Each structure stands twice: as C-alpha cells, then as structure tokens.
Amino acid sequence: MAIAVDVMGGDLYPQNPIHGAIKAVNEKNIDVVLVGDESCIKKELDRHSFDSKKVEIVHATQVIAMDEPIASAMRSKRDSSMRVCFNLHKKKEVSGVVSAGSSGAMLAIGRFVLKTIPGIDRPxxxxxxxxxxxxxxxxxxxxxxxxxxxxxxxxxxxxxxxxxxxxxxxxxxxxxxxxxxxxxxxxxxxxxxxxxxxxxxxxxxxxxxxxxxxxxxxxxxxxxxxxxxxxxxxxxxxxxxxxxxxxxxxxxxxxxxxxxxxxxxxxxxxxxxxxxxAEFGGAPLLGLRGNAIVCHGGSNPEALLFGINFAHWAAEAHLVERMEEKILEFQDTLSRIQG
Amino acid sequence: MAIAVDVMGGDLYPQNPIHGAIKAVNEKNIDVVLVGDESCIKKELDRHSFDSKKVEIVHATQVIAMDEPIASAMRSKRDSSMRVCFNLHKKKEVSGVVSAGSSGAMLAIGRFVLKTIPGIDRPxxxxxxxxxxxxxxxxxxxxxxxxxxxxxxxxxxxxxxxxxxxxxxxxxxxxxxxxxxxxxxxxxxxxxxxxxxxxxxxxxxxxxxxxxxxxxxxxxxxxxxxxxxxxxxxxxxxxxxxxxxxxxxxxxxxxxxxxxxxxxxxxxxxxxxxxxxAEFGGAPLLGLRGNAIVCHGGSNPEALLFGINFAHWAAEAHLVERMEEKILEFQDTLSRIQG
CATH class of the missing domain: 3.40.718.10 (Isopropylmalate Dehydrogenase)
Structure with a gap:
C-alpha cells in the first residue's frame, strides 16, 4: 500500500516533499499519494520522471502553517493537506503518513483522526x-x-x-x-x-x-x-x-x-x-493507531525519502499490531499502575 | 578577608586545590585558609613558594567522598573539611568558601550552616x-x-x-x-x-x-x-x-x-x-547567606584559581547584601505569589 505524503509541509514545499516522494518511488519502489494543491503538484511533477502508476494525487484545499495554533488548525482546517493524509490512512487507503509540517499539528490531528492504541494515554x-x-x-x-x-x-x-x-x-x-x-x-x-x-x-x-x-x-x-x-x-x-x-x-x-x-x-x-x-528519517509518532512520521521543517529531499521509507517499513513490519500485542502483555501492569 | 579552600575535594586532592590556592595568593594577592589534613597540607606546601603570611592552615579530620550520600555526610562528618570551611565562614573568619567536592554536599552543608537569604526558599x-x-x-x-x-x-x-x-x-x-x-x-x-x-x-x-x-x-x-x-x-x-x-x-x-x-x-x-x-570559575551557589563556589571535580589548579577569585569578587562586591536588598525590593511580589 502507498504512503501519503503531505506536500504542503516544511520550509520548501511543495518542491522538497515531492522530490523526496519521487525518490522513494524511483529508488525504493514505494508507491506514494501526494496530498496538497493539485495544480501545484502537477506543475512540480513535470520536473521529474517516474512510473506514473506508482504516484497518485489527492487534492486538499488548505495548508497548515508551521507556527499556526494547533486549536485553530484542528477546528478550521478540515481540508488541510495534513488532515487529508490522516483521513486516507484512517480509511486504509494508505499505510502511513509523512509530513515536514508542524509536529504539534501532526500529533493533534493524528490523535484526533486515528486515535491511540488501547492502553496508551498519550502518543x-x-x-x-x-x-x-x-x-x-x-x-x-x-x-x-x-x-x-x-x-x-x-x-x-x-x-x-x-x-x-x-x-x-x-x-x-x-x-x-x-x-x-x-x-x-x-x-x-x-x-x-x-x-x-x-x-x-x-x-x-x-x-x-x-x-x-x-x-x-x-x-x-x-x-x-x-x-x-x-x-x-x-x-x-x-x-x-x-x-x-x-x-x-x-x-x-x-x-x-x-x-x-x-x-x-x-x-x-x-x-x-x-x-x-535529519538523515535518520524524521521523528516517528508512536502510540497512534497508524504510522506517522514528522520530518524536520528544513528537510531536504533525501531526509523526506528516509521518512517515507521509515513509514513504509513500519507498515510492512505491522508496527501498530506489534505495539498492540506488547501492550496486551503489559495489560496487568498498566491497569495496576494507573490506579 | 581570606577565602577558605577545601583542599580535600575533587579528583586530585590535595594537590590541585592547594596549587590553585597558592596561585590565588601569588597571582591575585588573595589570602587563603587551607582546610583539610594538616600534615598532608604541610607536605604539599613544601613544593610551592609563597608569602606565608597569606596562607593559613585549619585542620579537619574528615573527608566527604564525591559519591557519599548527603544525609550521611551531614550526620556523621561534622569535622569534614567542607563543613569546617562553612563553619569558618559562619564565624566570619573567611569571606567565602571554595571546594571541588560534591556539589550536593556543598549545597546541603552550606544551607545547614549558613542558612538562606530571607525570601529565598531554596538556594x-x-x-x-x-x-x-x-x-x-x-x-x-x-x-x-x-x-x-x-x-x-x-x-x-x-x-x-x-x-x-x-x-x-x-x-x-x-x-x-x-x-x-x-x-x-x-x-x-x-x-x-x-x-x-x-x-x-x-x-x-x-x-x-x-x-x-x-x-x-x-x-x-x-x-x-x-x-x-x-x-x-x-x-x-x-x-x-x-x-x-x-x-x-x-x-x-x-x-x-x-x-x-x-x-x-x-x-x-x-x-x-x-x-x-571550568575556566569560568566553577558554579556559584546562590541564595545562601555567604559566598560559596563549587568547582568541577576534575578542576585543574587554574580552574580552582578562578573559583577562588570569583568567591573573592563576590565578597568584595558584598553580593549577599546586594541580594538581600534586591529581595526586599521584591518583597511584596514574593509574599503575594507565595500565597
């Protein structure tokens, strides 16, 4: 399954996220869904060559700014590129989400859309x-x-x-x-x-x-x-x-x-x-019912490629299921210490 | 007035504290009181030349180890070199204390012997x-x-x-x-x-x-x-x-x-x-009714010289009195926020 890439995040968007995504397609054979302004994406894609069967575009009308208050991003930007990425993941149309946007917004939206793994209070x-x-x-x-x-x-x-x-x-x-x-x-x-x-x-x-x-x-x-x-x-x-x-x-x-x-x-x-x-592939959000990676705002295409690759690995490794199993092992401890 | 130097503190004692103290005497014209095992100190002093009117020795029978639990250092080591330094300061026989020993012990003993400036809860x-x-x-x-x-x-x-x-x-x-x-x-x-x-x-x-x-x-x-x-x-x-x-x-x-x-x-x-x-003269303990500097355990003589010099400056600048005045300025605020 493909990885959703929020192409409207980071300091140099959509260039860097798109370039990183295309590298993931060409170098790692990973399918991607590019989420953001469709015309922007199409224009930028003209500069790259790739197997078009492996790249899909999903249009989103809004962008969450890096310094935008999270509450307003949650409330008034229901069609932000970041939110749309998580919606696709929730609907199981993609197996992970990568963004170089605001990490606070990623966490809040990820938590709202995907929820946390049972037993985990805070991702x-x-x-x-x-x-x-x-x-x-x-x-x-x-x-x-x-x-x-x-x-x-x-x-x-x-x-x-x-x-x-x-x-x-x-x-x-x-x-x-x-x-x-x-x-x-x-x-x-x-x-x-x-x-x-x-x-x-x-x-x-x-x-x-x-x-x-x-x-x-x-x-x-x-x-x-x-x-x-x-x-x-x-x-x-x-x-x-x-x-x-x-x-x-x-x-x-x-x-x-x-x-x-x-x-x-x-x-x-x-x-x-x-x-x-940055080379290590951004910061995985852990504890969500899904695979999400936040890359640094200044990420270059290489760093975004790593992030996409990590999200792909996490999906292939069924990381969420592995976490759910592990949490079950600790169920007794977790409920005892909550008390 | 002289500065008390705990010569039994740090990784290389009494050599480094004594060397640093002698540097303070010779290079900065500061009087020092060397506190620790008298025979050790005398033997070490033979290796240096200095104006003997500017160096006093005060014997202390105990040493606080770097990793010693603070409670035991407080209870059972009433004649430690560190404690004796603070006692001298309390009796106004010295104008400051310098040690490269345990910072936790320095703070606990300093607080116990000297007390904090009124209005300051924790140094x-x-x-x-x-x-x-x-x-x-x-x-x-x-x-x-x-x-x-x-x-x-x-x-x-x-x-x-x-x-x-x-x-x-x-x-x-x-x-x-x-x-x-x-x-x-x-x-x-x-x-x-x-x-x-x-x-x-x-x-x-x-x-x-x-x-x-x-x-x-x-x-x-x-x-x-x-x-x-x-x-x-x-x-x-x-x-x-x-x-x-x-x-x-x-x-x-x-x-x-x-x-x-x-x-x-x-x-x-x-x-x-x-x-x-380390060159900047160790870590001043602030909020005590006295001048105390903890140097890093690995301090070389130069770093100890800086520490002694800082303690001397603090005494010359009447730092404690300046802090007491400033706290008075904030008296209303401090009592309101304590509420």
Missing amino acids: CISALLPSIKDKKVLLVDAGANMDCSPQNLFQFAILGDVYMRHILSVENPAIGLLNIGSEEGKGDERSKHAYSLLKDSSLNFTGNIEGKDFFKGNSDVVVTDGFAGNVLLKSVQGAASYIKAVLEEEIKRSKRSLLGALLMKPAFRGLKKRSDY | CISALLPSIKDKKVLLVDAGANMDCSPQNLFQFAILGDVYMRHILSVENPAIGLLNIGSEEGKGDERSKHAYSLLKDSSLNFTGNIEGKDFFKGNSDVVVTDGFAGNVLLKSVQGAASYIKAVLEEEIKRSKRSLLGALLMKPAFRGLKKRSDY
Missing part, C-alpha cells in the same frame, strides 16, 4: 539520535507531551522497545531513563516513580542515564518527559551550532588553520553525515 | 556557560533543585540578576526562561506559571528561550528547574564529547585529514579555551 514524538558507537538511540518523548506522569513514561518505554525491535532490529532493547545522576533514587518525583515502574517490569531496563552519557550509545531507548526531551534535543543542536561558529572564527585567525580546515573537509563531511539526525 | 547552583557572542550566560538552576515551583524559578531569576549585575557588571541583565518554544503559552504548567510571574515583574524578562538558542547569548540569565538545567548542561557536554570522538575517527581515515588536523591545532585550542566552562 509521543520520538527522535533517533546518533551515538559514538554508531548505534542509534531513540529518545521518547522528544517534545510532544508536557507534564507527563510516571505512567506515561512507562508507556513511552514500551512503545520505544517495540519500535527498536521491529524497525531497527535491536534484539532486546536496553531502556534508559534520562536523569540527573546514574544512581537509583536520583531526580525529581516523576523520575523516581518511573524508575520503580521500569525496574519492576519485564522490559530490559538498564537504569538512569545522564545527559553526558546519552551519546555513548549504551541505551537503545531513552525515556523522558517531553519537556526534558525537547531541552536535550535542542540544546544539543545549539551546542553543535556554537562549536561550528566558534571553530569557524578560530580558523579565520590564521592562514595555516585555513589550509588545515581545507584539508580536513572530508573529515568534517564525515562528521556531519554521521551526526545529521 | 541554587548556577553555571556560567559560553555563548557565540563571547558573552557569558548564567544558567540557574543548573542541577540542585528538583520539583521546583514557579515561585522558586522566580527567586532564581532575582538571584541571577544580582549576580550578573555585581559580579559580571552586566547593566540590566536579560532574563530568559528555558522552554520548549519561544512563544508565550508554551511548555509545562510550571513554565507557564513562571512566565507570568516573570512577565509581571520589574525584572528585564525577555521571554522564553529554547535550548537551540541558549548559546546565542541573547540572554544573560536563563532560568529553569534543576532537572532541565542539569539535562541541558550534561547533554551539551555529552554532545561535545561525541563530536570530538567522531571527528577524531574521521580524521584518522586519511593522511590528508591528519595533516589538516595538525595545522588546525591552534584553532581547536582556541575553541577549547573559549568553551571550557
């Missing part, structure tokens, strides 16, 4: 980050849910476990809890409570993990509240930009350094390639 | 971080206080404001609130409430600041709960280590890159120097 946004071991680390929640309960964190852990097993083929994912120290008993009340829930479960819980150890890659899944997850994700981006800017200034101080930087170009490119989390 | 640990503009940014709280109330955050903002005014001579410090988005109304309940307290106050509140913008240096003080502050601080350290490790691997892939890295050495050194937050 979360996950982010696949790099690590020194070149093993990917899944951060859940990466910024969707504020004021999470320890129970929410426990649910995120289950979702992360299933994702890493079935999409990244990690055998028995190591689950870490983001905290301010590695010993048991550290952190705020939420973390202490979540620690005990995880410790008492059959998940492969490996204890607390501090920010400084996140990128060592000892955990496959790192669980946290959306506030702390967002702080981690964005402060790391900020630190990388800082390092780049200061290093560029320092390089300009001497011709010797300038020459050195020139010779080091391949090494810098290698670092960028290994670190660029 | 905080602050961290001075670098920014692209080479302006320092003060993060409060950097990891001491879990489960903060919005009122705590408001108090941290006042403390940070006074610190930046009187120690770093920032005229009208811009106060930012760490959050997951820049617009008003973003974040968890605590952040939303703290936003309204800050906005309604006479502080120079400039709104929410996201992790990705922290290092741009648009705020002088960034206020947050100790959990998020610690996540920011440590994940940034982790990201820097990741970048260093991956770049080193990439460099080794070719002789050309190796040569480039060699030529770039001064630029890398410049980056390190500008980024190394």
